Amino acid sequence: MTTAAAHPEHGPQDPCPEGIELYERALREGGIGRQEASPVPCLLDTGLLRLDARDPARLEAVPPALVLHRMLRAGTDTVLRERRREQRLAEAFAPLMRIDGRSAAAAENPSIRVISGTGAINEAITKAMAGAVRELLCVQPNVHYSDRRGAAAQVVAMDRDQALLDRGARIRTLYQHTQRHMPLVLARYEQLRGDAEARSLDEVTDRLIVADRDVAFIPAGGDGTVALEVRHPALVEFLAATFDRLWWQATPMYPQTVHRPSLNGITPRQRAIAGLLVEGHTDAVIADRLGMNIRTARVHIAKLAVTLGSESRAQLGYLIGRSGILDRGA
Secondary structure (H helix, E strand, O other): OOOOOOOOOOOOOOOOHHHHHHHHHHHHHOOEEHHHHOOOOHHHHOOOEEEOOOOOOEEEEOOHHHHHHHHHHHHHHHHHHHHHHHHHHHHHHHHHHHHHHHHHHHHHOOOEEEEEOHHHHHHHHHHHHHOOOOEEEEEEOOOOOOOHHHHHHHHHHHHHHHHHHHOOOEEEEEEEHHHOOOHHHHHHHHHOOOEEEEEEEOOOOOOEEEEOOOEEEEEOOOOOOEEEEEOOHHHHHHHHHHHHHHHHHOEEEEOOOOOOOOEOOEOHHHHHHHHHHHOOOOHHHHHHHHOOOHHHHHHHHHHHHHHHOOOOHHHHHHHHHHHOOOOOOO
């Protein structure tokens, strides 16, 4: 015999099998005794049975239609309460999700991303170039390709540049004048097939790569092991516009080489040095800015002094200013 202690717990709108069985019996027999129903207390809790007004010791069955209507209405009320609760939660969290959404979007597609390690940098550049279809803008400052790492980087760059040219895109590269005759630079343009151009300046910015004017890469440290991937449209456009201004000031070196003329015996290289001397820079800074070793810079300074008839560093600056060579451009 089932006891009250053994009766399973359940909700008022979910009668148990034992309760349904006794309810069916009460319907057929016109009721049951309270003692018989005591092991199944849910009969009263769920409203299947009620006290018999004529006999307090008995329970009568509530008509099934009334029971079903009451239970369905209770279930509907529960659903409505849950929906209202869901609506309140949605309204409360909507502004929070917008805040989190912006953060998540920024995390997935950051405007500026820091990339550490030469391998990771090369991988990011290769990935960006793989999606480029229009143009690649590059600034290559004085880079020494004689070491193993530089030569390896050159091989990687050649493969991805040729793949870009094969898709019909254009490549424009700015070098320093000191790189115009470097063997690996010359060999690069002998091997590339497609719309590739190169120009040179005495001074260029630090390394810059812009792919399709959608993404740019710039150094974030002096040793070349950290870079920034820039995807902010305004910043990328600024970098591309800076490249364009430098490009139109630069001297063509490929596919058609233009030789810059000397002026009154002063070479374009010496005019560039003269400009830095007037600004008060040391020999070491001048050499670094123009991409040459300090010994070469001093040779050019000495030749400049002889040409202008200078006997001292101070006098050289004065003679440069008086000669007007800087006013006539490079």
